[in-house]
Amino acid sequence: MKVLVPVKRVVDFNVKIRVKPDNSGVDLANVKMAINPFDEISVEAAVRLKEAGQATEVVAVSIGPAKAEETLRSALAMGADRAILIETDDTVEPLAVAKILKCVADTEKPGLIIVGKQAIDDDSNQTGQMLAALLGWAQATFASKIELGDQKAAVTREVDGGLQTIEVKLPAVVTTDLRLNEPRYASLPNIMKAKKKPIEKRIAADLGVATAPRLKVLKTEEPATRKAGIKVTSVGELIEKLRSEAGVL
Template identity: 65%
Template structure:
């Protein structure tokens, strides 16, 4: 079974980002970049399936600039067998990424796509679902446990009321949640081996996909800073403030 894992290069989650002065986007100049944390979990799960003889090959794919090769090499160091970079210029929206992944799925014919539930830069949580819809495949989102065998995948996901178990046919798309696993650290020998693993570079035109944006960002602004809290003497004063100042009751 071949597993395809999309990985995204994002600003490191420990870095505090700032909005550009003109409000056109986020300033990422000279910031530390890394693999999207949810995608790390996806790569780790795919590699674990391969180590348990549940998969024959793990293919990591990234869409973006040439700098995404670094992210793919990180995925290869974790244990992916080969990487594919769909090299593009400019920002890609979730639908464009889903279309690129669809074209790649048609070419590579994986039985399972494991991707992070969302990227920490835009928090869109759309690509996996869009890919499943475009391919007409089964999907299971927010996986906290994944078991694959006999052409099926059993996915446990956390919901408000507890746990929900889904049983889907393969091929399918699974998106990962935080509790699925703890990604391993890439060892130095594996980092060196990753430099020799195959990494293919293709263009959207090679896949016959138009990645022109469908949406226009009008303005990006930082969240409004929360005002300081106040202490109240008793419940009566609290109710009065909620009613007359906050106007929530």
């Protein structure tokens, strides 16, 4: 069974985000970029399935500029077999991403698509669900455990009340949560091998999907600085401040 894993190039989660002086967006100049952490978990899940003999091939796919090739090479170094780059310079929104991934799935014909539940730059949490709807496949979101059986998958997912285990028929789309696994560190030999592996490149415009953003960012600003707390001397003073100053009572 082939497993398809979308990966996104985002600002490294260790980097402190800076807003452009004109508030038009996030300043990406000279900023370290990396694979989206949830997508890294997806790659690890797919590679483990292959190591367990439940998958035959892991294909990583990324949508973005030519520099996204670095993200794909990170996936290859972790154990992915092939990589596909869908090139576009547009800021691609979740619906367009889902449509492009559907085109890729139609040609690659995977038995399972493992998607990070969200990207840490826009936090949309939409692509996996939209992709499943476009393909007409079963979906299981927020997975913390995946077990494959005979043409089906048992997925333990995180919900508000705790854990829920559902069974879906394959092919299916599964979105990963943080507790699914801990991604491995790519070894130096694998990193060197990944640099030599060919990456299949396609142009997003050739797929017939409109990638131009439909949303316009009016303003981007940093969150307000948190105010220092105060100490109260009694419960009565606390209640009075909550009533008169905070206005919550």
